Amino acid sequence: MKLLQERVKDRPAGExxxxxxxxxxxxxxxxxxxxxxxxxxxxxxxGGFQGGVVLGASFILLALAYDLRTSLRFMSERVNAVxxxxxxxxxxxxxxxxxLLGGLFLDYSALDRILPLGPVEWRSLGIFVxxxxxxxxxxxxxxxxxxxxxxxGEMDEGL
Amino acid sequence: xxxxxxxxxxATGVALLYGTKDFAAWGDAASPAxxxxxPVYIERAVEQTHVPNLVTAILGDYRGYDxxxxxxxxxxxxxxxxxxxxxxKS
Amino acid sequence: xxxxxxxxxxxxxYWIYVVLMMIGFYAMIGKRNLVKxxxxxxxxxxxxxxxxxxxxxxxxGSIPIVDKxxxxxxxxxxxxxxxxxxxxxxxxxxxxxxxxxGVALAILIRIYRQYGTLEEDEIxxxxxx
Numbered sequence: 456m457k458l459l460q461e462r463v464k465d466r467p468a469g470e471x472x473x474x475x476x477x478x479x480x481x482x483x484x485x486x487x488x489x490x491x492x493x494x495x496x497x498x499x500x501x502g503g504f505q506g507g508v509v510l511g512a513s514f515i516l517l518a519l520a521y522d523l524r525t526s527l528r529f530m531s532e533r534v535n536a537v538x539x540x541x542x543x544x545x546x547x548x549x550x551x552x553x554x555l556l557g558g559l560f561l562d563y564s565a566l567d568r569i570l571p572l573g574p575v576e577w578r579s580l581g582i583f584v585x586x587x588x589x590x591x592x593x594x595x596x597x598x599x600x601x602x603x604x605x606x607x608g609e610m611d612e613g614l
Numbered sequence: 615x616x617x618x619x620x621x622x623x624x625a626t627g628v629a630l631l632y633g634t635k636d637f638a639a640w641g642d643a644a645s646p647a648x649x650x651x652x653p654v655y656i657e658r659a660v661e662q663t664h665v666p667n668l669v670t671a672i673l674g675d676y677r678g679y680d681x682x683x684x685x686x687x688x689x690x691x692x693x694x695x696x697x698x699x700x701x702x703k704s
Numbered sequence: 705x706x707x708x709x710x711x712x713x714x715x716x717x718y719w720i721y722v723v724l725m726m727i728g729f730y731a732m733i734g735k736r737n738l739v740k741x742x743x744x745x746x747x748x749x750x751x752x753x754x755x756x757x758x759x760x761x762x763x764x765g766s767i768p769i770v771d772k773x774x775x776x777x778x779x780x781x782x783x784x785x786x787x788x789x790x791x792x793x794x795x796x797x798x799x800x801x802x803x804x805x806g807v808a809l810a811i812l813i814r815i816y817r818q819y820g821t822l823e824e825d826e827i828x829x830x831x832x833x
Contacts, residue, residue, distance in 0.1 A: 496667065496670050497666065497667055498769070499769065502674075539692060540689075542685070547682065550678070550682065561679065563675065575662065578675055579663055579664040581674070582665060582670060582674030585674050585678070585681070586670070586674060592685050593685075593799075596688050596691065600691070600806045603695045603699045603810065604806065604810060604813065607817075608698075608699030608701055619730060619733045622733060623729050623733070626729060627722055627723070627726040631719060631722055634719065634722070637715065637718055639714030640713075640761065641761050641762060641764075643763065643764075645759070647759045647760065647790070648762060648787045651789065652787040655788065655789065656768070656782045656787075657780055657782055660775040661779075666769055666770055666771065666772040666775070668769065668788040669768055669769075669788045669795070677792060681796065684796045687799070688799055688803050691802075691804075691806050691807050695806055695810040698810040698811060698814050699813060
């Protein structure tokens with residue numbers, strides 16, 4: 456590990472201009488594709504887990520092409536931790552809301568009492584809400600896993 | 615030690631290969647895995663949830679508990695990595 | 705001969721998974737390096753995932769994404785759509801495998817920090833067994 460850190464420190468800056476420019480152009484499209492995979496999970500292969508991993512990969516790519524500090528500037532550690540909690544809370548909160556409205560836990564058709572769209576349509580919408588929660592949580596955890604493993608927990612240098 | 619490990623692996627492999635004798639053939643629509651629960655899911659999922667992607671329908675609705683604790687598992691993994699690795703800056 | 709060939713065509717995918725699983729299992733119990741053990745565990749998990757996905761296949765079946773309007777008006781023939789249940793189970797299994805790999809790598813980094821090596825016998829020597 457010592458060796459790797461020294462090698463990273465000795466690397467001259469600006470040697471990989473092509474990679475950096477290409478990554479900077481690609482990242483918005485990767486994030487757009489991740490959002491598409493999450494919200495289009497009802498009609499095509501996809502869903503919360505897959506889209507979350509694609510979104511997390513965009514931040515990992517940023518950290519790989521630049522360095523860890525740059526990716527921390529775009530997605531601060533505090534925001535990342537909050538997003539991870541929010542994702543899990545969206546899921547469990549949806550389940551709890553269903554129980555509070557008189558249905559069973561995670562029985563989305565009970566949400567019909569908020570806005571009468573029909574119980575079947577609400578089951579479809581409930582899956583969508585839950586998938587968004589899963590996507591947010593997975594994105595944040597993937598990014599944080601890479602930050603911690605790539606820098607050995609110190610969050611300053613790294614790969 | 616290596617020889618023992620190799621023998622153990624070989625014994626497990628032979629037992630598993632013997633076990634495949636009773637398996638349903640590849641692509642058999644009447645295999646036990648495809649004939650008890652899954653036809654019910656396939657036939658009723660669209661009607662009950664209006665989601666064309668059956669995998670999403672089962673993942674988000676019928677197996678909602680499974681997916682919820684799945685999210686909790688990955689959340690705990692992230693938390694565990696932070697707890698194991700993070701050091702106070704001296 | 706004809707019967708043997710039919711048996712091979714019907715079962716060869718399971719045999720491939722068994723071989724893949726044996727490779728992973730040997731790496732887990734035979735190797736002395738902890739990273740190699742972790743890689744073995746990942747190969748093992750891949751074998752299990754492939755095995756489950758191949759259980760769900762139906763010959764001539766389509767993917768488990770159906771036409772909504774046709775399904776609502778005519779219903780679906782369950783033999784024409786492959787089994788979605790193994791896919792769901794393996795989707796969760798893949799996420800668990802990612803979590804396990806992350807936590808295991810974190811623990812390996814911590815072990816390396818503490819003992820300066822990832823070889824099992826050297827670590828046992830330093831612990832004093």
